[in-house]
Amino acid sequence: MFELLGVVNRQTLTYNLLKIYKSNETHIDETECLKLPKNLALGAYTYNSSAHVINSTMMLTSFFAVDGKNGVDDNFPHCSTTEPGFEPHWIGVDLGNKFLVKSVVLYAGLTNAGLDKPNNLNNFIVGVSNRSLDIYPPVRGQYALCGQYAHKVFSKEVVLMNCSSSTPPARYVILQQYSSPNGEVISVCELEIYGVPFGVQKKNILKHKPATSSSVFTERGISTQCGSFEASLIVDGFHDNQMYDCHCGHVSGTVGEPNWFMVNMQDMHYVDFILFTSRNSFPIRHRDDNFYIGFSNLLNYQPVRNQYPLCGQWSGEVPTGSKVLMKCNANLPSFSFLIAQQAVDAHDGMFTICELEAYSPLSRDSFVWKKKANILLTGFKVKSLKVRDVIECFLCCRQFGGCDSINFQAASKLCELNKHPNGYSRSLNSNANWAFYVVHYY
Incomplete structure (x- = not known):
């Protein structure tokens, strides 16, 4: 399930990762060791149970665990470090899409991370989830496991953990402290995550654009x-x-x-x-x-x-x-x-x-209309018509061309088509007889 790598160079790490991805091959070409599989965690949005504050411009947040700086060659690296007294200690990574996570590489921080409580990553747990960590902070035993490292972790040690073959596809990866009997923190200089895409992948169309x-x-x-x-x-x-x-x-x-x-x-x-x-x-x-x-x-x-x-x-x-x-x-x-x-x-x-x-939308043919009950948009009406129900009003809006939203009065079956490509600012008004609808991609 895991390997102790100590302080390693990138070629050694790449070789170990390639063994995971090419487990059926008897030989790995040396040139492939120069091609590290993509680290899914690099630059990702992260969460943490707490973050140690150094000053008004520096907090040791979980982002320091995905910034690409693993601290191997730095005696005083900036590492993700939690705050004493805020148990349980954990960090979470949002991969943005679902992946089958194959392995994680942990670069531990210093044993003494500059706090009055030491770094304790012993027996750490790695898990996965598809529930937003904003809403559902991780609770031990309530998320699927990649695995547990059943050993002591030393200062600046590097650990490669291979996930269980039963690990389900997931968007969020969680690193959690197993226990903190004396209020110890966790300090992680880098958490690298490797895996393969699962299902349809959304692509950020702005990344690295001018x-x-x-x-x-x-x-x-x-x-x-x-x-x-x-x-x-x-x-x-x-x-x-x-x-x-x-x-x-x-x-x-x-x-x-x-x-x-x-x-x-x-x-x-x-x-x-x-x-x-x-x-x-x-x-x-x-x-x-x-x-x-x-x-x-x-x-x-x-x-x-x-x-x-x-x-x-x-x-x-x-x-x-x-x-x-x-x-x-x-x-x-x-x-x-x-x-x-x-x-x-x-x-x-x-x-x-x-x-x-x-x-971009995964499909341009699937829509959902969002309702705001007891609300009427004023000042943007381009057409009024009688319809049988709100569904017919939706269809009329789609067929009209230039229709951006509708007002619908259920009692009279009156449908109002609105046009406001540049927005409608503060033109929504309370009205118990009407409902306002806007359309989004599903």
Whole structure:
């Protein structure tokens, strides 16, 4: 189930991983040892039971376990380290899609991680789950196991664990401390995850694409200097939500200024939903609240709020250091540029995104209508008609062309078709006789 690798070089590690993937082959060519299988965890969005705080700009979050820096050649690496007194200790990795996890490689931190409690990874557990770790934090015994390492783990040791053949396909991978009898923490310099895709895989159409912004923030005099917080950082594939780890894009405009990012998708795309990773900040500044996501087909376009086709506007607060999902209006055509723009009244401006993702629909023929009961949209009606039921109203909207939503009055069977490609802002009103519907991809 596992191998003790000690402090190893990449070629030795690659050879051991290839043995897992090519278990039926009697010979592995030496040149293949230069080709490491893809580490699924690199840059992924992560969760942790707690994170040790060093200062106002440095927390040892679980992202340090997936940043690609394993600490083997560094006596003082930045490693994911939990906080004493916050049991149980665990970290979780969101792979974004389902995978059959074959193996994990653990790079342990120092025994004394600079805290008054030592690092204790002895008998650690690796498990998998398909339940969101935001909603269901891992509880030992309540998730499927990859395996358990039934040995002591020493300072800066490297352990390769092969998962059980019965490990089910899963999206989330969990590393959990077996026990903490004296309040010990866990310190992990890197957690690498290897596996094969399972089922249909969603692809982020923004990753590593060209990106621009309305302005660029640059801060001087910080010991962990990142230089300029360029727009390219919002699509670099790293979900680190701490600004001074240098993976967040940041504009310099103040409140009321344009404050936007724009990504060239380099092809025409329909967009089903976006994922927005916000900066972890204290105190909370509410810079991302009510952000807009929109589209354009114009090269060198300078976005102006409410004047471009809108995927949607986030409603309310974006929790600090979180990843939020927003579905797009499924009646929109395809576009080549995606826009993220700050709300006009957001705190002090200084719009920041740590990662922005977008995904196309798996099928353009499957839709779901989302209902808001006792709500009426006003100011965007383009046609009224009598129908037999709400289903006929849906069909009329799809056939009309340019219809973005409907209002439906059940008592009179009155159907109103609305057109608002640039969004509808604050035009929803309470009305007990009506229901408002928008369409999303299923």
